Amino acid sequence: MFSRPEDAGFLPVAQLASLVAKLIALGYRCLGPGVEQGAIVMRELDTPDAIPRGLQAEQAPGRYRLTRDPHNRYFAWANGPQAIKPLAFAPTESLWRVERDTAGALRFCAVLPETPLQAIIGVRACDLAALALQDAHFLREGRADAHYAERRERLFLVAVQCAEPAATCLCASTGDGPTPTTGYDIALAELADGFVAVAGSAKGAAVLNDLNLSPATLQQIETAQKQGEDAAAAQTRSLPSRNLRDALMSRLEHPRWDEVATRCLACGNCVAVCPTCFCHAETDEPALDGQSSEHARIWDSCFGEAHGHLHGFNVRPDIRSRYRQWLTHKLATWHDQFGRSGCVGCGRCIAWCPAGIDLTEEVAALTDQCSAS
Ligand code: SF4
């Protein structure tokens, strides 16, 4: 976000609400951080000044707790259980319905979502990287998913640099954070008295232009840059930077898969919170009168028994094979599909796993033993 420092503006802290008000005036439904059930989630901002201040999120394997930020900043929390994923790839939605007309013929019709313009304030760099991966899956040339495309093109993304990574964050090692570099409409870096603000799109530039910001000073830009570097250096978890495809795929019978299966509950929490997972199931719900039926899609997980069920048998009958499927798809075969790993380093699967399973530990155990053997 600092590639063109001459274009950076400075948004005084008291003017954050003006940015929200501007987006609301432009017709956006504005979503920003709020607290629900002890966690930060993205929820509709009823008023421009509804973003809470002074929250931090303490995270560890199987642990997430909100604490107070002594500096009373707006974005001192690293992330919550949600990314942007549910706003573009809906957890459940109808795709099409079929009706029987009076002559008994079946009529199929697409059900497209009615999506408002939505602005999200507080998107993190890892979330932007994950959204790019979701785009690669759902917006493939010639096979774009109409439901995803409809929501995606109505998003306005206000990204925020992470200055306080959680103990579970590993985006520096995956190359996806903590400073947003691409994919945003506006990016902010929070300082003590305001925000260095840059536009990443024509839409974002128009909004910032209307706010009449003064240019950011060189000192403000350097401070923001440094806090991004410090946040990267503060991360204690990491994945190896090399492509793990061969290391993992050559160890499909490694004993560590059995060991992790004794701890994994196959609950699928890791999949639900992972911003890059895109598997889904499809169901048909016929009306009781037999005159119509609705075809829906719902998020699914490779940890569910039905996910591995093929005709006549289950290709992943146990937790060992399901955890292995998740990790090897995410970190190994994802390279074949998308030219990179499927992990953007958000750390959510570590914090929200009730068993505290940490993919960085699993990879270390698998690959260390690889190189030793
Ligand atoms: S695998 Fe875990 S750390 Fe990586 S993107 Fe998914 S939830 Fe985040």
Ligand code: SF4
């Ligand atoms: S790794 Fe953790 S979150 Fe994922 S299915 Fe197993 S117990 Fe659940």
